[in-house]
Amino acid sequence: MVIADWPGVNAEWSRELEVPSTSGADAPGTVHRWHLLDNGAELARRGLAPLGTLLCVHGNPTWSYLWRTLLAGGSDAAHPWRVVAVDQLDMGFSERTGTVRRLADRINDLGDLTDALALEGPVVSVGHDWGGVISLGWALAHEHQLAGVVLTNTAVHQPEGSPIPAALRLALHPAVHKWGTITSDAFLRVTHSLAHPPLSAEVRTAYMAPYRGASRRAGVGNFVADIPVDASHPSFTALTGVAEGVRGLDVPALMLWGPRDPIFSDRYLKDLITRLPHADVHRYEGAGHLVAEDRDIATPVFEWLAGRVTGGGTRAADAPAAVQGTDGFEPLWAPLAELAAGPAGDGRAVVEMATDGTVARFLTWKQLEAAVGHLAAGLQEAGVGSGSRVSLMVPPGVDLTVALYACLRLGAVVVVADAGLGTRGLSRAVKGATPDVLIGIDKALAAARALGWAARRISVQELPAGRRRLLGVETSLAALARAGSERAGAAGSVAPILPGPDSPAAVLFTSGSTGPAKGVLYTHRQLAAMRDTVAQTFGIRPGQRLVAGFAPFALLGPALGAVSVTPAMDVTAPRTLTARALADAAAAIDATVVFASPAALRNVVATHGGPTPEGTAALERVDLLLSAGAPVPEALLAEVQQLVPRASLHTPYGMTEALPVTDISFEQIQAAAADAAAGTMTGAGNGVCVGLPVHGARVAVVPLAGDGTAPGSLPVTDAGITGEVLVNAPHVKDAYDRLWLTQELSSGPAGWHRTGDVGHFDARGRLWVEGRLAHVVTAPGGAVTPVGPEQAIESLDGVGMAAVVGVGPAGTQAVTAVVETVPPAPKAGLAGPELAGKVRAAARGAGVSVAAVLVVPVQPTDIRHNAKIDRTRLSQWASSVLAGGRPGTP
Secondary structure, three states: OOOOOOOOOOHHHEEEEEEEOOOOOOOOOOEEEEEEEEOHHHHHHOOOOOOOEEEEEOOOOOOHHHHHHHHHHHOOOOOOOEEEEEOOOOOOOOOOOOOOOOHHHHHHHHHHHHHHHOOOOOEEEEEEOHHHHHHHHHHHHOOOOEEEEEEEOOOOOOOOOOOOOHHHHHHHOOOOHHHHHHHOOHHHHHHHOOOOOOOOHHHHHHHHHHHOOHHHOHHHHHHHHOOOOOOOOOOHHHHHHHHHHHHHOOOOEEEEEOOEOOOOOHHHHHHHHHHOOOOEEEEOOOOEOOHHHHOOOHHHHHHHHHHHHOOOOOOHHHOOOOOOOOOOOOOOOHHHHHHHHOOOOOOEEEEEEOOOOOEEEEEEHHHHHHHHHHHHHHHHHOOOOOOOEEEEEOOOOHHHHHHHHHHHHHOOEEEEOOHHHHHHHHHHHHHHHOOOEEEEOHHHHHHHHHHOOOOEEEEOOOOOHHHHHHHOEEEEHHHHHHHHHHHHHOOOOOOOOOOOOOOEEEEEEOOOOOOOOOEEEEEHHHHHHHHHHHHHHHOOOOOOEEEEOOHHHHHHOHHHOOEEEEOOOOOOOHHHOOHHHHHHHHHHHOOOEEEOOHHHHHHHHHOOOOOOHHHHHHHHOOOEEEOOOOOOOHHHHHHHHHHOOOOEEEOOEEEOOEEEEEEOEHHHHHHHHHHHHHOOOOOOOOOEEEEEEOOOOEEEEEEOOOOOOOOOOOOEOOEOOOEEEEEEOOOOOOEEOOEHHHHHHHEOHHHOEEEEEEEEEOOOOOEEEEEEHHHOEEEOOEEEOOHHHHHHHHOOOOEEEEEEEEEOOOOOOEEEEEEEEOOOOOOOEEOOHHHHHHHHHHHHHOOOOOOEEEEEOOOOEOOOOOOOEOHHHHHHHHHHHHOOOOOOOO
């Protein structure tokens, strides 16, 4: 009899069962004693009818205790599910059989148990580690009962020619295996150490409980030994059968993954996605192998069950198909062929600038169309095709433009994560997207080789043989283009199969200013809708000439039919754009449109005396200037207007998930400021006015609650009501890539996207943004949004950028202002009495009472925009300082 005295486990769940064995590992008539955690009796006692059964299978060296949160969740009357968490034979508190049980035996054992339990459908299998393979093997043998599958950090296939994980190689080494897995408890302790944060002493003790003594650990060693390292292994055939069989599973699937896993890394997740492409996937950044310990998986599992299993389900057959559209859809690359064939064909399309202000190289529309076609053919011949993920790490210019449009034309999914994320952020983003191929410059190729970003690497330029071997490069864009050109000229050459409008097209990463950068997945239809929205909203037509100081617009330019040039600058650091570089680029194409971030414009204004007379004249001929990515102060726009006196200045508001959402001109900003100052218009003021919705977009808010959340589901547009901003438009992203839970949380009512921004409308229907929902301060008097008081503080002489953050427990937070002084303060810490008094008075004028004022020499901002303050980081720093800690650097 097992005494269930483990944290988080109801003693009523623990039970034992005698099960007749049909396994070939046992003699006929053998009966085994199984231990399991089963909430079925509790549900029956409480009169709760289960919606189905979760069959949970642990891996090595855990046991059914791993699934205790699912048992508790299934016992909730709000979503009653019977949860049967098994201890596999020789594991946990089940019988030690004295036999070596192979994968096929364990799949058969599980079937024996479910037969003895007389489980009836619907059953959802749940598996982790080696238990994932076993659960899938059971699923394939019981498809008549199967309603879905849930997997956490597991693998069903070892890529050919790729070694098994280092930790498992060590555990399998003859000199280590028996001692590490059976004689000692080292394998258990190492596995338990993979939890993030570390397991508590009580939980570690519970995990160790069934494995006290070497005689209890034979199953741990046998489990490790049963990992097929090659085709000669006895379990290789069974593993291959499961790996290939799951491709045909036509049931909803959920994968919850901890990428910080030295055993089952993202490459195994990628393999599973190729086998179950319709699966919902969520990667928990920072979580590892024991993802069920690192994160709350019970809440998303039961939400998923309600939406996908009991709510109707999403089966493999329901996945979007890549079919040719006949609804007037025009893919992003279509204008290239049209312009190449027309009178503009011999005119410049893409221009690159040299650092001395001259044109380094360019392509005409005819040359661009030919280059894209040749590279697409070359990539296709190299095995890149529909669904292949291609990471592009190439500076804006000719090479990036050709590579981007060639990949899109092939149906490959381009992955765009810029160096502005920093090395760690960039590596995390690229690994999470698991590209098949990386195309990059030398610096990116070196990082890819060192950090394992992609198995296949392609250089931009042709490299010497030694350098190519060192970087692990298989070919170059130039070589692929030559091969594609030869193929195009060959008789009977095959054209690429064009992707359908609803096929995945790109994964674009957010700036990471409010947490780890998220991959945003767009379809071809949504990218085309973005192009059309920009064209309609700003009147950008073929033949116009665009200076793009922001990489996404450099790539969008050819799709708009605009001649495009990127100034000589580091596009990953907007502050590097000078007035001279901007003017030289404008002069090179006689620009009509300029796009630059606010941080770039600040430096342009600061270096305004640099341009040549030709450059100055070119800027004076610009018709339209766009700036986005962060709020643009009215005073900065006034200075920019002097550089481009003819231009209409616009500051569209949007985000990576939907760009743009609203638009406002300089004159409209001035009018909004006048309305706010007059105080006679409902909703005018307290935030940044970002104007009216762009072409094809609808905008609304979900009202903010006193605790700083936006729990409602009814979108409103009434003036003066603060809430989370929602947007509905054809160009809103398709989903967050491999972040199913994040996608669910961002999905508002009836197709609305929750932006995570907070704002309100005024009586004219203009949207005023007040900050991020995650940055709302929950003070005793109610929720405080940060942007309004920050603007008031930034209006003071001697103050640059300001941030308003909360310190203390939610609901009782003290409003704290952190200011960057001009000139910079020598060190961070408490503000002096005079400055503190001015800051408090300014905030009071905005209706906010500030409890403390701190100063910093420089605000911590994101790299991409050099403008988005990391308020979460500042809040943690301010809390430490006000508690008596050393200020240091925030």
